[in-house]
Amino acid sequence: MSREEFDAVVVGAGIAGLYAIHRLREIGLSVKAFERGDGVGGTWYWNRYPGARCDVQSWDYSYTFSEELAQEWDWTERYPTQPEIERYLNHVADRFDLRRDIEFGTRVDQACFDEEQNKWLLRLSKDATIAARYLVSAVGALSERFTPKISGVETFAGQQYHTNAWPAEGVDLTNMRVGVIGTGSTGIQAIPQIAQEAEHLYVFQRTAQYVIPAQNHLLGEDERREIKATFHQRLEEKLANAVGMSGFPPDPPPLLELDAETRREVFEDGWEVGGPVALNRAFSDTGTNLEANRVLGEFVIAKNSEAVNDPEVADKLLTIDHPIGSRRLIVGIDYFETYNRDNVTLVDARTSPIEAITPAGLRAGGDEIELDVLVYATGFDGVSGPLLAMDIQGVGGRLLGDKWATRPTAFLGLVASGFPNLFMITGPGSPSVFSNVIFAIEQHVDWIKDCLAYMTEHGFNHIDANPEAEDDWTQQVDEVAENLIVGSTKSWWTGENIPGKPAGLAFFLGGLQNYRAKCDEVANNGYEGFVLQSR
Ligand code: N01
Numbered sequence: 001m002s003r004e005e006f007d008a009v010v011v012g013a014g015i016a017g018l019y020a021i022h023r024l025r026e027i028g029l030s031v032k033a034f035e036r037g038d039g040v041g042g043t044w045y046w047n048r049y050p051g052a053r054c055d056v057q058s059w060d061y062s063y064t065f066s067e068e069l070a071q072e073w074d075w076t077e078r079y080p081t082q083p084e085i086e087r088y089l090n091h092v093a094d095r096f097d098l099r100r101d102i103e104f105g106t107r108v109d110q111a112c113f114d115e116e117q118n119k120w121l122l123r124l125s126k127d128a129t130i131a132a133r134y135l136v137s138a139v140g141a142l143s144e145r146f147t148p149k150i151s152g153v154e155t156f157a158g159q160q161y162h163t164n165a166w167p168a169e170g171v172d173l174t175n176m177r178v179g180v181i182g183t184g185s186t187g188i189q190a191i192p193q194i195a196q197e198a199e200h201l202y203v204f205q206r207t208a209q210y211v212i213p214a215q216n217h218l219l220g221e222d223e224r225r226e227i228k229a230t231f232h233q234r235l236e237e238k239l240a241n242a243v244g245m246s247g248f249p250p251d252p253p254p255l256l257e258l259d260a261e262t263r264r265e266v267f268e269d270g271w272e273v274g275g276p277v278a279l280n281r282a283f284s285d286t287g288t289n290l291e292a293n294r295v296l297g298e299f300v301i302a303k304n305s306e307a308v309n310d311p312e313v314a315d316k317l318l319t320i321d322h323p324i325g326s327r328r329l330i331v332g333i334d335y336f337e338t339y340n341r342d343n344v345t346l347v348d349a350r351t352s353p354i355e356a357i358t359p360a361g362l363r364a365g366g367d368e369i370e371l372d373v374l375v376y377a378t379g380f381d382g383v384s385g386p387l388l389a390m391d392i393q394g395v396g397g398r399l400l401g402d403k404w405a406t407r408p409t410a411f412l413g414l415v416a417s418g419f420p421n422l423f424m425i426t427g428p429g430s431p432s433v434f435s436n437v438i439f440a441i442e443q444h445v446d447w448i449k450d451c452l453a454y455m456t457e458h459g460f461n462h463i464d465a466n467p468e469a470e471d472d473w474t475q476q477v478d479e480v481a482e483n484l485i486v487g488s489t490k491s492w493w494t495g496e497n498i499p500g501k502p503a504g505l506a507f508f509l510g511g512l513q514n515y516r517a518k519c520d521e522v523a524n525n526g527y528e529g530f531v532l533q534s535r
Pocket of ligand 1: 053142183185354433491
């Protein structure tokens with residue numbers, strides 16, 4: 001058994017891990033990152049399924065810490081594809097010489113806080129232990145994939161893939177009968193692509209979804225030049241709003257106060273612009289008032305159904321029983337049009353529930369459907385899932401899983417009391433995926449770097465969250481969410497996609513700009529709410 005020591009160990013080499021290595025090095029810390037994949041990218045390394053792309057615009061889904069990086073990188077599309085983002089992150093890793101501090105193909109299986117040494121002791125999948133003064137989790141909110149337990153799965157004679165573990169070499173689906181389980185953001189991206197290749201595609205849909213068109217386009221020379229020229233202006237815009245995106249509508253009107261004609265104009269404009277923000281954020285009341293929300297939802301359903309030729313299929317696809325935006329709004333490209341193809345069949349898994357996987361395929365609603373390939377687009381054990389998968393033990397050997405038995409909490413979503421010197425980038429109780437996550441990551445990493453620099457300067461080497469401050473923060477998180485439609489139906493946002501997981505929203509929904517101000521205030525007050533010590 002070898003044993004090395006570092007000032008800081010970073011878990012994960014995705015967007016957060018890469019940036020954390022860069023920033024922590026800057027303040028003179030020795031840093032090591034462990035990444036279970038064989039390359040950088042995190043989400044963008046694993047999610048190689050057909051059609052995978054980001055639904056935040058490429059110019060916003062970019063690091064902002066280096067203007068040189070922004071000026072030298074050219075995005076080719078409004079919504080970048082997985083391969084393009086993976087290339088970008090590889091470029092970042094090379095440009096900032098990050099690889100030398102990353103050990104690939106290595107999982108952190110266990111992390112125990114040793115109070116005597118004031119260090120984290122980490123057990124790695126490669127039969128080694130490592131010690132670190134500080135542990136920085138960069139595991140992301142969506143890295144612990146979820147596959148439902150369906151009886152008979154082991155008998156299936158065909159191939160099975162989770163979209164999050166799609167083989168890098170791809171899967172040849174020609175002449176294959178393919179089943180896709182799941183119509184979340186992932187399924188809705190993958191289905192149109194798989195339909196083009198498969199002999200026949202069966203989609204198993206349990207919950208019908210609203211889908212906003214991406215209105216994606218290639219970026220021309222002028223647009224690329226404009227993106228670069230407006231770097232500073234866009235950065236200011238991102239800093240000022242709730243989701244950390246540029247071009248965000250500053251002061252939208254309440255839908256219910258607009259007359260029918262004005263509403264329609266705003267609807268149609270938003271539809272033309274496309275993407276997750278234009279329509280959803282065009283009004284001040286659709287996220288809080290159920291009547292306003294219903295009107296918007298009806299518009300989206302009417303638009304979506306225009307694309308489907310068969311009224312019965314349209315009815316199955318668009319009989320939606322939740323308010324728009326109460327679960328994640330989905331951005332699609334040619335999704336509903338796909339059901340006009342002769343080789344695509346929609347199976348309503350509500351009225352015909354999936355009963356079992358059989359050697360020849362899948363049985364749903366009493367019918368056996370023969371399949372060669374089964375694709376699970378069934379999502380993730382979000383936010384707490386990747387952290388709990390690590391077997392983290394804090395002060396007194398307490399398991400993080402025990403602390404979080406009823407809900408995951410952390411002061412500012414950064415540090416969970418009783419787990420000192422462990423920073424969680426985009427942890428539970430922070431804005432995380434409720435904002436442009438790369439921008440939220442930069443804010444968290446910068447805050448952690450400043451905090452560690454402050455600690456060093458003042459002779460501290462131990463930081464924990466004050467339990468009262470953590471409770472108070474959790475209460476603020478709840479208060480902000482109280483009257484919002486967001487999270488009011490079951491989904492991975494509420495944890496209810498995972499059997500047995502405690503239900504609850506683990507996000508601060510008060511806006512990234514307000515969250516940033518709160519984090520700055522805490523730091524400016526000498527890290528009020530944290531307990532800093534020298535050990
Ligand atoms: O996962 P999901 P995802 N039988 O949990 C179904 C991000 N993301 O991977 O809704 C039948 O949303 C489940 O059904 P139901 C983004 O944050 C971003 O699609 O529970 N069906 C649902 O349809 C997103 O929100 C991008 O009734 C079963 C699906 O599986 C997050 O990742 C792209 C089932 C899971 O949907 C997760 O999205 C992709 C069962 N037993 C992902 N179990 C972009 O940037 C589950 N399902 C665009």
